[in-house]
Amino acid sequence: MVVCKRLGYGSRGRRIPTMPRVPNSARGKRSTRRKKDEDDMYAFDLLATVAGTLIADQDNSSNVPSISAAKAKKRKSVKEVHLDEILPLKNVTMEKDCCSGCVVGSGGVCAFGRHANNCLIENSSKRSKAESVLESLTVKSNMVIRNSLVSCTRPCETNFGLGMIPECGAYGIHHPGSSSSAEAEQVQQAEPKVIRRQADGHVAALDSLFDSMDQDGKPPALVSSDSSSCVPLCSHGKEHQTSSLCQAKVQYTADRDDDENSSGCTRPSTTENKDYKPQYLGNHRIRKLLASKVRKAARNKICGRFPSKKICEGMPNKGSKLNLCGKKMSTTRQKVQRTIFKKKRLAHHTSSSGKEMLTEASGTSFSMEGRNKPCESEDYHVKLRIKSLSIPELFIEVPENATIGSLKRTVMDVVNSIMEGGLRVGVLLQGKEIQDDNKTLRQAGICHDKKLNNIDFTLERGQESPSGITLPEQMDFLSADIVEPLARMKCEESFFETEVGDDSQQPIPAYRSRSLSDLYSVHCPVEMASQDTSANSQAIVPIEPAPSDVGALAIVPLCKTKRSEIVQRRIRRPFSVGEVEALVEAVEQLGTGRWRAVKMLAFDHIEHRTYVDLKDKWKTLVHTASISPHQRRGAPVPQELLDRVLSAQAYWSQQQAKLQDKPDGKAPLPEICPP
DNA sequence: ATTAGGG
């Protein structure tokens, strides 16, 4: 047979007679996957819709649609909901700066997440029409929050409000209504809102920013009402800040974005992660399983943030950084990171100190709402009103040929990177920074029955702070019911970041190639590891909770447990020629579709090559062999091997076809075939 | 746990 000739099995005489097995290919391709995704999306849509309508209805303050009604609306309504949120953000202003840049002043919470996006887009679109070439864009954001109301209540009270004060012209997510009586009811509805915002993305960051007023032992940051210090973008660490309300205090928390590795590679981070215990699971499968599950969770979370697929797709920039839904997430994230990195040269000249004052709270007012209870009682309730926080300056550089859309995205990325990144919140009471995070508000002198009107908050870079950014351990002001879901979200959020951090610690398993390394030349993974390390291992710095913060709630152990289980993407280990040859030979003997056997035969004891890897490699080999040599990339594979690949592939494909035609027939073995 | 295939 021709096939036999091509295979040349007989001549090689190294065949191992093997009964061809009926391939499982009959399983065929499945088509249910998409369906499931859609189902998931539907669920998210539904959730988002319900949550969204809750919010939307607060503005309308009227009919509360039933769940079935929301159901009927489905995705469409979701979109509308977000539009509702965005609309008020329109009134941002943009003015040209004297230094040939643009000054963007924006108000409200639009600095976060999609809000930021939309808000900024609004601005830049107007601006950009007149100015298509933006070489150096200086964005002066005065956005963030205006008059955010932060109320703290004792545990079991869900009474915390984050609404904007309407009369101050702030544009918030919801308006608690002017009537004071309405507030109590608003409070109840605040819970789903907060949760929704968290799931929605970065919007919750604001909450945390102004809910949290703890700063762990850092020297007071510079506070000036007119700070124009430049803002070096925190490198890669993009965190999602979530609010954590706790009994005695609120903590600003920032989570790292997993960013599947900010560079597409899994390189160990040089940062120290005390929490992490190097744990190479000897069992590769366990590892993979864990990794898979973690990723799944993380991905689900991402989608959770953007509940509606439509919303994602509806973003102005298709397939761009904002589209975190879907499977290209990791790739997308990498792009985002790269982009941010590029733009990051901004503010280089201005940022020389590690700790940069990012923003400041200006005009912060502190008002107390007593409850006719003594300060000593646990049942006090403090409300803070932050009039505004501002981001001093951003410097953005974009090429002339960049599109407006990319400009918008850039601005958004920059803002997000700052806001989500290692921001730390400092609390200054009458000019004096409160450094003890463990102090309660009362202990710090923030009491509902006191007259305080001089409390300031500072936002600084947290990236390089020694103690890092705290985790969401202490949920002081919320009842247990609320705490739970919030905490969970938080933990999931830290998956991304953690992945990187953990991976960085992932010890490279000792390379124990036996059968193969003895026979062929096999690359040394140690080299790869080190080379991987060099790239940008510091792109993301793992964040550890401050020791003093550990153990406040059961949340913490939960996070840590998950954390320790998180496994990162395996490091890339290109197949050496020797490995390829071993694989080819094994497949020639065993056929395609018996990857477990192939693994046993040729890659046994090479733990980092799973049968799935071998299958994948074979797939790529077949592809490589079928393309022209100049199209091939990577280490060249000897043509001889590629020829064998094609031969074996053709042969075994034929065998499989025969087996399917004649299930009872025995496939002839290659060497039996006459030459 | 394996296999097959899409990403």
Added chain:
DNA sequence: CCCTAAT
């Protein structure tokens, strides 16, 4: 390499 449906 990852992810996952289907075995």
